[in-house]
Amino acid sequence: MIPESGGAIISEQRGGFIGIGRLTAGKGMSHIPLLLERIMIDETIPALARDLFASVADEFVQLEERRKEVEAKLMAWYRKNEYCRRLAKIPGVGPIGAVLLVMKAPAPQLFASGRQFAAWMGLTPRDHSTAGKVRLGVITRAGDEALRKTLVVGATAVLQHLRAGRGRNASPWLVGLLKRKSPKLVAIALANKIARIAWKMLVTGATYRQSAEPPKLASAA
Numbered sequence: 001m002i003p004e005s006g007g008a009i010i011s012e013q014r015g016g017f018i019g020i021g022r023l024t025a026g027k028g029m030s031h032i033p034l035l036l037e038r039i040m041i042d043e044t045i046p047a048l049a050r051d052l053f054a055s056v057a058d059e060f061v062q063l064e065e066r067r068k069e070v071e072a073k074l075m076a077w078y079r080k081n082e083y084c085r086r087l088a089k090i091p092g093v094g095p096i097g098a099v100l101l102v103m104k105a106p107a108p109q110l111f112a113s114g115r116q117f118a119a120w121m122g123l124t125p126r127d128h129s130t131a132g133k134v135r136l137g138v139i140t141r142a143g144d145e146a147l148r149k150t151l152v153v154g155a156t157a158v159l160q161h162l163r164a165g166r167g168r169n170a171s172p173w174l175v176g177l178l179k180r181k182s183p184k185l186v187a188i189a190l191a192n193k194i195a196r197i198a199w200k201m202l203v204t205g206a207t208y209r210q211s212a213e214p215p216k217l218a219s220a221a
Contacts, residue, residue: 032060074099086201089208092154092194100147101198108203114196121148123192148191155190159183 036057039045078084078095087098111117118124121144159178162170177186200206 033057036060083202086207087198090194090197090201092151092158092190093198094154097150097154100144100150101202104144104147108199111199114199117199118192118195121151121195123148123151123188123195151191151194152187155187155194156183158190159187 036053039053040050040057042050075095078088078099081099081102083102084095084098087093087101088095090097093101105117106120108117111120115124159174162174163178163183174186174190177189181189197208201208
C-alpha cells in the first residue's frame with residue numbers, strides 16, 4: 001500500500017483482487033487494462049496518481065505487444081521442431097515447456113539416466129540417508145530455475161484438472177499419491193516424472209502414449 005495525501009490508497013491487494021482507491025478488479029494480466037482505464041476517468045483519485053498510472057498503462061501496452069511478438073516467434077520455432085512437438089504431448093508440458101526443455105537443457109546423452117536429468121533440474125530430493133535408513137529431504141533446486149518452475153506449474157495444472165474430476169485415463173500412481181501426499185508434494189513428484197519421461201524421449205526418439213496405466217513410451221517408427 002502507498003498512502004497518498006488525505007489518506008487515500010493508491011494500490012492495495014486483498015484476496016483474489018487488486019484495488020486502486022475504491023476501484024477493484026480481479027488479479028491477473030487480463031484485468032489490468034480495464035482497471036487502468038477506470039483509473040483514468042475516476043476524479044476521486046489524485047491527478048498525480050492518474051498521471052503515474054497513465055505512464056504505467058503506456059508501458060503495459062508496449063510490454064504486451066513485445067510479449068505477443070516473442071510468443072509468435074517461439075510458436076513458429078516450436079512448430080518446426082520435431083522434438084518440441086513430441087515433448088508437448090506429455091501432460092503438463094505443452095508448447096512452452098517443450099521449447100524450454102529443448103532450448104535450455106544440456107544434451108540428454110550427457111546424463112546416464114532420467115533420474116540424473118531430473119536431479120540436474122533440482123527436482124530430486126536431497127538424500128540424507130545414514131546407517132541404512134532412507135531419509136529424503138527437500139528438492140535440491142539445482143539446474144535451471146525457469147525450466148524447473150515451468151514443469152512444476154505444468155504438473156500443478158494436471159493435478160487441478162484431475163482433482164476437478166476432468167482427468168481422463170488418470171494414472172493410478174498419481175491418484176494414489178494424491179490420497180497420501182499434499183498437492184504441492186505431488187506436483188513436484190509429477191514434475192520429476194515428467195522430466196524423466198522427457199529425457200527418455202529425447203534419448204531414444206520415442207513418442208508419448210497416454211493410457212490408464214502409468215505413462216508409457218512407444219518407440220518411434
